[in-house]
Amino acid sequence: MQKFLKDEEVQDILLKAALFVTVLLLVVLLFTGCNNAKAVSIDASSSAIGAIAFDGNIGVFGSNTPGPSLVKVNVIGYLNKSGKEMNLTLTNTDTSETQTLQISDNGTFSFPDTLDPGTNFTIDLGTYTGGQNCTLTGDSGKAGLVAASKIDCERNLAVFGTWFSGSVPVMNLFQVNQKTSTVVGTPMFFSTSAGMPMLDLVWSGNKYLAVWTSTGNTIKARFLDIEQTTLGSDITVAGVVSTASGAKISTLSAAYNADLDEFVVVFVEFGGSTSFSNLVRYIRIHPDGTLIGTPTTIKSVLGTIGSTFGYSDVIWNGSKYATAFEFHDNDTDDAPNNYLAVYSFTNGVATQVNQLFLSSGTGSTGAIFPVSSAGAAYPKFIRTSSDVWLFFNRSNMGITDNTIDSSLMEWRNLSGVPAQIRRDTVPNGCNPNGTGFQTYVPSPGNLGSRVLMGYDLRCTQSGSLFFDVYHSPLNSSNGTLGTVTNYSGSTLGQNFTMGSSTTCRASRCYTSAGALGDGIYILDPNFDGSTHTFYSIKLSSPGNSVDFPVQTSIQ
Numbered sequence: 001m002q003k004f005l006k007d008e009e010v011q012d013i014l015l016k017a018a019l020f021v022t023v024l025l026l027v028v029l030l031f032t033g034c035n036n037a038k039a040v041s042i043d044a045s046s047s048a049i050g051a052i053a054f055d056g057n058i059g060v061f062g063s064n065t066p067g068p069s070l071v072k073v074n075v076i077g078y079l080n081k082s083g084k085e086m087n088l089t090l091t092n093t094d095t096s097e098t099q100t101l102q103i104s105d106n107g108t109f110s111f112p113d114t115l116d117p118g119t120n121f122t123i124d125l126g127t128y129t130g131g132q133n134c135t136l137t138g139d140s141g142k143a144g145l146v147a148a149s150k151i152d153c154e155r156n157l158a159v160f161g162t163w164f165s166g167s168v169p170v171m172n173l174f175q176v177n178q179k180t181s182t183v184v185g186t187p188m189f190f191s192t193s194a195g196m197p198m199l200d201l202v203w204s205g206n207k208y209l210a211v212w213t214s215t216g217n218t219i220k221a222r223f224l225d226i227e228q229t230t231l232g233s234d235i236t237v238a239g240v241v242s243t244a245s246g247a248k249i250s251t252l253s254a255a256y257n258a259d260l261d262e263f264v265v266v267f268v269e270f271g272g273s274t275s276f277s278n279l280v281r282y283i284r285i286h287p288d289g290t291l292i293g294t295p296t297t298i299k300s301v302l303g304t305i306g307s308t309f310g311y312s313d314v315i316w317n318g319s320k321y322a323t324a325f326e327f328h329d330n331d332t333d334d335a336p337n338n339y340l341a342v343y344s345f346t347n348g349v350a351t352q353v354n355q356l357f358l359s360s361g362t363g364s365t366g367a368i369f370p371v372s373s374a375g376a377a378y379p380k381f382i383r384t385s386s387d388v389w390l391f392f393n394r395s396n397m398g399i400t401d402n403t404i405d406s407s408l409m410e411w412r413n414l415s416g417v418p419a420q421i422r423r424d425t426v427p428n429g430c431n432p433n434g435t436g437f438q439t440y441v442p443s444p445g446n447l448g449s450r451v452l453m454g455y456d457l458r459c460t461q462s463g464s465l466f467f468d469v470y471h472s473p474l475n476s477s478n479g480t481l482g483t484v485t486n487y488s489g490s491t492l493g494q495n496f497t498m499g500s501s502t503t504c505r506a507s508r509c510y511t512s513a514g515a516l517g518d519g520i521y522i523l524d525p526n527f528d529g530s531t532h533t534f535y536s537i538k539l540s541s542p543g544n545s546v547d548f549p550v551q552t553s554i555q
Contacts (some may be wrong), residue, residue: 034516046116067117067118068114069115070112071115071143072110072148072149073088073103073109073123074148075103075106075109076106076189076354077152077155078103078128080359081129081131081206081225081226082131082226084129085103085128086102086103086127086128086151086206088103091123092115093122096122117144117145118142118143119143120141120142122139123136123138123139123140125151131226131227132149132153133179134152135152138150146546154506156176156184157554157555158554159174159176159501159520159554160172160190160552161514161551161552162199163514169197171197171199171212172190172538173187173210173224174538176522178508178524185228187538188230196277197213199553200553201553202254202256204261206225206226207224207225207287208223209285210223217247218236219239220234221285222227223235232289235284237285237291238267238281238295240269240281241269241276242272244271244276247270247276249268250269251268251309252312254266254314255314257316257321264283264316266280266281266282266313266325267283267295267312268312275303277303278301278307278309279299279301280299280300281298284347296349299341299343307331308330310325311378312379315382317383321345322353322390325379326340326341328539338358339357340394341355353414354414371474376439377394380392382446384448384451385448385483387413389410390410390412390414391444391455392418393409393441394407405434406424407422408423408455409451410479421479421481427468430459432461436460436462440457441455441458443511447555452472452504452527453474453481454500455469455470456498467516468488468497469500470487471485483526483528484529487523499513499551500513501513501553501554509526510522510523513516513552521534521535522554
């Protein structure tokens with residue numbers, strides 16, 4: 001009996017203890033609120049006390065409702081290149097309380113304060129670094145019940161181009177929001193020129209470098225940030241060596257070297273008289289605008305020989321610069337010949353890689369602008385994720401069958417033999433036989449290893465002009481072209497179209513081109529030949545028409 005009473009007392013104590021724990025739990029639940037409770041798993045080996053989850057949310061036998069959580073935002077493609085952070089505001093629409101978040105990079109970020117589960121919220125995208133378009137999706141929801149919001153950013157297009165004010169060519173830089181198909185702000189004026197201006201535009205990942213011939217015998221450069229705001233003063237890059245009245249900078253091209261964080265400009269000088277040499281030179285430029293040394297000669301020909309140089313391009317291939325330029329050899333020791341000369345350099349003397357034969361015969365000595373002879377190569381480099389490609393025009397490929405035509409050529413990694421990838425004998429109904437001519441002017445763009453081959457096809461027939469813009473996807477494995485689309489015919493009608501330049505973004509490629517007497521346009525050809533949008537960025541007005549030769553450079 002005494003033992004039984006003791007057992008009864010023990011049981012009573014245990015019951016009272018259990019009751020106390022139960023009451024304690026009820027009190028805790030009342031003070032913490034059931035909505036914040038997390039489910040706690042209790043099995044036969046668990047005690048009531050051990051079932052309490054001390055993680056900021058206490059609950060027993062609760063639901064699967066989450067606890068207070070941070071609202072997250074995932075940012076992709078943002079370029080904070082002018083010191084202006086992205087500003088976001090989160091509003092608790094249940095209480096009207098707000099909190100802010102500043103973002104300076106890509107990644108996943110959280111607003112500073114947690115929200116109770118199920119709280120309604122909205123997110124507003126405020127100011128951010130200009131020169132790009134940022135789109136917010138998932139800008140509202142319930143805390144803890146929706147995925148992170150997403151902000152996709154894409155740099156605006158920059159188009160450097162010329163048109164005519166009466167008889168004077170004018171250079172402007174346009175900023176174009178390709179997502180809204182609108183020109184941003186007022187185009188930036190650069191220069192007018194009494195002669196034929198040459199220009200190029202390079203994006204380094206941090207800034208733009210615009211280079212152009214300002215007076216025909218001087219090269220100027222201007223740096224701009226991502227918002228296309230001028231950085232510093234214009235730079236005098238180079239002038240002509242010759243003092244002859246006819247001396248001029250006839251062509252130029254520029255590139256950025258990410259490995260050394262520098263720019264390079266390759267340019268051609270026509271001496272203007274037999275007393276001065278014709279030259280191809282290069283100059284390197286620091287990102288702050290200071291010149292690295294003085295212009296270095298790549299190739300020189302005495303003025304008495306009569307040989308000249310034409311269009312050029314340059315690229316950094318990962319270990320050195322590669323440049324290609326037209327060499328119109330008019331030496332009297334043989335018939336006139338035209339070549340595409342390819343050189344490489346890092347600093348100091350350049351080394352010849354190859355000299356590709358273009359054409360021969362009377363009238364093919366070129367560099368007359370516009371080039372209407374068989375000596376035009378119009379070289380253009382592009383670097384994909386695995387290769388360096390050189391595209392160029394080669395004339396009179398069909399001379400053996402008495403057909404005057406041209407071929408679009410590619411040379412992969414500057415090795416082996418260049419391959420013909422396109423030949424039109426009667427392009428768009430134009431037959432260049434007799435007094436006509438035909439040339440390809442390539443303008444490729446790439447998305448990683450994918451290449452979209454844009455090009456002008458210029459053809460004349462008995463004084464009639466057929467200048468059109470084409471696109472075709474290039475198979476980067478075997479170098480073949482896919483379906484070719486004529487955008488001038490289908491999109492611009494019968495306009496005389498030329499001066500195309502192609503660049504690509506995260507998902508699409510874009511081409512700028514001019515239509516004679518009409519305007520400068522942007523189109524975005526897809527790899528299947530379709531066009532998503534098409535819009536004008538500059539329409540002509542009386543006395544201010546886009547005229548020959550149209551030039552655009554798009555970045």
